[in-house]
Amino acid sequence: MSTTTEQTAVEAKMIPIYVMGKKYEVPETLTIMKALEYAGYKYIRGCGCRGGVCGACSTVYRKPGDYKIYTGLACQTVVEPEMYLTQLPFYPANRATYDFHALEGNPEEIFGLYPELFRCVACNACSKVCPMDVEVMDYIAALKRGDIAAAAQISFDCIQCGLCASRCMGELPQYHIGQLARRINGAYLTPRAEHLATMVANIEAGRYTECLNKLKSADEDELKRLYTEERELEPAQAGEDWTPKENVCL
Amino acid sequence: MSIAYYPGCTLKTKGKNLEKSALAAMEVLGIDVEELPRWNCCGAVYSLADDDLIHVVAPVRDLVRVAERGQDTVITLCSMCYNTLARANDLMKNDEEKRKTINDFMDEEPDYSGEVRVVHLLDYLRDEYGWDKLKEKLKSPLNGMKVAPYYGCTLLRPKEVALDHPDRPVLMHEFLETLGADVVDFPNAMECCGSYQVLGNPDAAVEVSHEILSGAAEKGAEALALTCPLCDFNLGKRQDIILEKYEGASEVPIYYFTQLLAVALGVAPEECHFELNRDSAAQLLKDKNIISAVPA
Ligand code: SF4
Ligand code: SF4
Ligand code: FES
Numbered sequence: 001m002s003t004t005t006e007q008t009a010v011e012a013k014m015i016p017i018y019v020m021g022k023k024y025e026v027p028e029t030l031t032i033m034k035a036l037e038y039a040g041y042k043y044i045r046g047c048g049c050r051g052g053v054c055g056a057c058s059t060v061y062r063k064p065g066d067y068k069i070y071t072g073l074a075c076q077t078v079v080e081p082e083m084y085l086t087q088l089p090f091y092p093a094n095r096a097t098y099d100f101h102a103l104e105g106n107p108e109e110i111f112g113l114y115p116e117l118f119r120c121v122a123c124n125a126c127s128k129v130c131p132m133d134v135e136v137m138d139y140i141a142a143l144k145r146g147d148i149a150a151a152a153q154i155s156f157d158c159i160q161c162g163l164c165a166s167r168c169m170g171e172l173p174q175y176h177i178g179q180l181a182r183r184i185n186g187a188y189l190t191p192r193a194e195h196l197a198t199m200v201a202n203i204e205a206g207r208y209t210e211c212l213n214k215l216k217s218a219d220e221d222e223l224k225r226l227y228t229e230e231r232e233l234e235p236a237q238a239g240e241d242w243t244p245k246e247n248v249c250l
Numbered sequence: 251m252s253i254a255y256y257p258g259c260t261l262k263t264k265g266k267n268l269e270k271s272a273l274a275a276m277e278v279l280g281i282d283v284e285e286l287p288r289w290n291c292c293g294a295v296y297s298l299a300d301d302d303l304i305h306v307v308a309p310v311r312d313l314v315r316v317a318e319r320g321q322d323t324v325i326t327l328c329s330m331c332y333n334t335l336a337r338a339n340d341l342m343k344n345d346e347e348k349r350k351t352i353n354d355f356m357d358e359e360p361d362y363s364g365e366v367r368v369v370h371l372l373d374y375l376r377d378e379y380g381w382d383k384l385k386e387k388l389k390s391p392l393n394g395m396k397v398a399p400y401y402g403c404t405l406l407r408p409k410e411v412a413l414d415h416p417d418r419p420v421l422m423h424e425f426l427e428t429l430g431a432d433v434v435d436f437p438n439a440m441e442c443c444g445s446y447q448v449l450g451n452p453d454a455a456v457e458v459s460h461e462i463l464s465g466a467a468e469k470g471a472e473a474l475a476l477t478c479p480l481c482d483f484n485l486g487k488r489q490d491i492i493l494e495k496y497e498g499a500s501e502v503p504i505y506y507f508t509q510l511l512a513v514a515l516g517v518a519p520e521e522c523h524f525e526l527n528r529d530s531a532a533q534l535l536k537d538k539n540i541i542s543a544v545p546a
Contacts, residue, residue, distance in 0.1 A: 107263060120290075120291070121293070121304050121305060121307060121308055122290045122291065122293075122307055122308035122311050123304065123307055123355075124311070124356070124358065128358060137290065138288065138290070141289070141290035141291060144259050144290075144291045145257075145258075145259035145260075145262040145263065145291070146259070146262055146263040147262065169304070
């Protein structure tokens with residue numbers, strides 16, 4: 001056995017996938033998004049963050065011998081042999097127009113803006129396709145009984161990809177309704193953060209102006225010195241009540 | 251183990267007076283109920299088309315939620331929710347073919363075949379709690395109050411889920427009698443209030459609702475007790491329209507049966523949310539000395 005470690009490039013196994021019905025051989029380690037690029041597609045739409053948070057790359061696929069519809073974010077889902085896929089970068093869904101500040105934040109306003117809410121038959125097709133595992137049917141159910149706070153909670157992980165709307169037999173734009181619920185919850189139902197108001201008042205009263213001006217006028221060397229030498233670091237094992245000695249700028 | 255409680259959507263919004271008074275009353279009675287942590291709208295109306303199975307999915311899903319928690323009984327307050335859940339349950343229990351279709355469709359849920367028992371608070375009080383025991387708990391019986399029991403449609407039809415005889419029911423009569431009221435029998439007690447016709451054909455709904463109210467008033471009723479938020483909408487919330495349209499029509503206070511139960515048990519009127527009733531409702535209870543003051 002040799003004593004030096006030899007690095008051998010391992011060729012990824014190639015697998016067949018079907019993009020919009022056409023077969024491609026792609027390395028099995030790629031995400032759907034990279035596999036498409038490998039196959040020669042160029043993204044103009046249907047791709048945004050590449051990190052699983054923007055909801056631009058919803059993809060629908062099926063596997064051989066399986067009646068189920070599978071979904072995933074193209075940037076997060078690894079290819080599987082023989083998968084049939086297509087991307088659904090956008091799905092038309094009605095979005096109500098409203099003057100948010102004119103709303104009072106009650107359930108009846110949501111019912112008025114989205115009367116199709118009551119067309120839900122609890123088929124659960126929406127929850128089954130949600131790539132974020134949001135219980136879509138449950139937030140719609142919560143809204144039907146006027147529980148805006150619960151709907152905001154349940155829909156919190158929604159990234160507005162639109163897949164739920166694509167499957168809805170009641171033709172609901174679930175994610176727009178959920179977004180309105182979260183807006184109302186944030187603006188009208190959640191208690192105001194008092195310490196934030198104090199902080200804003202402190203800023204406006206000029207409490208930090210001097211500290212900031214000092215930093216703004218410092219040259220690069222001075223900034224480095226302040227950052228590396230003068231900055232008081234939080235000790236590794238600091239307890240929760242740790243505060244720096246120098247707290248003029250806090 | 252506590253009994254699963256299915257509220258239904260309206261009881262969380264327009265029908266809060268039905269839910270809150272019921273929960274307060276059940277607490278006094280020691281009936282241990284717990285709202286299902288996860289439930290969806292039952293659909294409110296059971297589809298009459300034989301093959302319209304998609305509308306059975308919603309109520310069945312609620313029944314699955316009860317079964318999943320290892321509970322064998324679910325209690326309801328709204329008569330429409332009772333009817334929809336009970337009929338869906340009946341279908342799942344007795345129709346093998348449709349049961350299979352629905353279970354296959356709901357492939358993400360455990361199979362269900364009608365294991366859960368769907369009850370309404372009224373038949374629970376009659377069959378399990380017992381009128382005698384209820385009577386012992388009364389603090390402020392409805393003495394001297396002439397109340398007409400209004401059954402409407404969905405407690406008594408169809409016969410598979412009927413809580414009592416569809417034409418000669420006594421369930422609400424017995425309930426009101428137990429509470430100490432003078433029960434007023436009237437011929438329209440099982441007639442439809444107009445239900446959802448109020449949306450497409452409001453005049454027709456107003457007409458039948460008027461007949462119900464005047465039918466009760468003619469027999470000397472001072473008030474009407476009911477179990478359904480839609481009946482309350484037609485007979486209570488829209489009563490002003492009736493009073494305006496029909497000369498000689500007189501105000502009839504409308505109560506949810508649970509509000510009368512709660513006040514008779516001595517629950518504070520504030521907990522019964524009479525502000526969601528017609529003003530005459532709390533006033534009559536005050537006039538009869540059943541409550542000491544009309545809540546502000
Ligand atoms: S709730 Fe709908 S829009 Fe939101 S992430 Fe899930 S499928 Fe996408
Ligand atoms: S897909 Fe539509 S109809 Fe089905 S449960 Fe979701 S919102 Fe309701
Ligand atoms: S590119 Fe943003 S979620 Fe996939």
